[in-house]
Amino acid sequence: MNRTRSVAAFELAQRLMPGGVNSPARAFGAVGGSPVFIDRAEGAYLYDIDGNRYVDYIGSWGPMILGHGHPEVVAAVERALHRGTSFGAPTEAESELAARIIDAVPSIEKVRLVSSGTEATMSAIRLARGYTSRDCLVKFAGNYHGHVDSLLVAAGSSAATLGAPNSPGVTVGSSSDTLVLQYNDVEHLEDAFAAHGDRIAAVILEPVVGNMGVVVPTPEFVAAANRLARQHGTLLICDEVMTGFRVAFGGAQSLLGIEPDLTTLGKIVGGGLPVGAYGGRAEIMNHVLPAGKVFQAGTLSGNPLATAAGCATLRLLKEQPPYERLERLSARLADGLQRAAEEAGVPHTLARVGSMMTLFFHPGPIQSWREASQCDVQRFARFFWGLLDRGHYLPCSQFEALFVSAAHSEADIDATAAAAAEAFRA
């Protein structure tokens, strides 16, 4: 596959932007080589600037559940575009998007719209601290909540350690109140609450993890997080930026049967434009300015174009739910990938919830970052390039979820499974 234009574009971009990109995951750092520059996208396909076509399993890292350029989403954005791109004053469309979110997620009674998932988690954390008058946070290793200072902490050990920042520029002060625990480890969660319970403002978690590859919570773990939070007056924050409207219309919380105090959303709620949201019980949300005293604001929050794309997407997801089709297509892809790996004798395990999945190069089971971090990432990189060169674009890291969209066809899925088998044999 000829990608000379992409290579040249990356050389130029590296002179203009740090690492040549505006978000690090795009730079192919985990798999090596030069990233593909995109010209346009349509349905289930990406087209690069050299004219190559790829079946897209990144879906913009989550938002594009309906595929690229859904005609009704495009029409909604076009209508909004001609009415004005930003006002700095309220619009009815913001209430429509809020109402659609509240309708879908029973634990959300009131919601605030922001412009990214990071902004949503950052604001939810501030609200939880303001509401409880406590400082400490619990997060889980391998869960990503955006680039919020206090959440940019990963575990160095399996014990409940007070976090050390894992990025230069994050002060020890801003992360020292963050306890990092292992996902699915009930005992450590109990220990952390026994030791620090009355200081913990919030437990934040991905209710199905996507950001260390797909990791499914055990029912015991979910129940323990819920129970300990209630017992200690700690807020439970479900970070559903990835899982919201993805694993089910009501998000992962509807599958797990939990009602978090606060929920963060992003990705799909913006339909491919920049939107985030955080919401929860009215009594908690009323602490946000100007109803309450917790400050949070945004010049472009509830932006008319983003709101239009979000409303159109959530309306389509409600009126023509794609979830059964996504389940069928995704099960088919999972089967195909697993069969390919088995035939090649490659140690692997596949984790999937609905249309998000990861083929781990590790025999499994993978319950936390402890196991995920043991994956054969070199093997993954070869697999990634084997598929990319055959026209199938997976996320460029072992520790990401791939996404199936409603625009994928059975033929796309079967072609990807066949390409995977070929890639393993090569």
Ligand SMILES: *Cc1c(COP(=O)(O)O)cnc(C)c1O
């Ligand atoms: C993507 C993601 C975020 C960050 O959202 P951005 O829009 O990239 O800031 C936060 N939490 C989770 C679970 C995510 O998947």
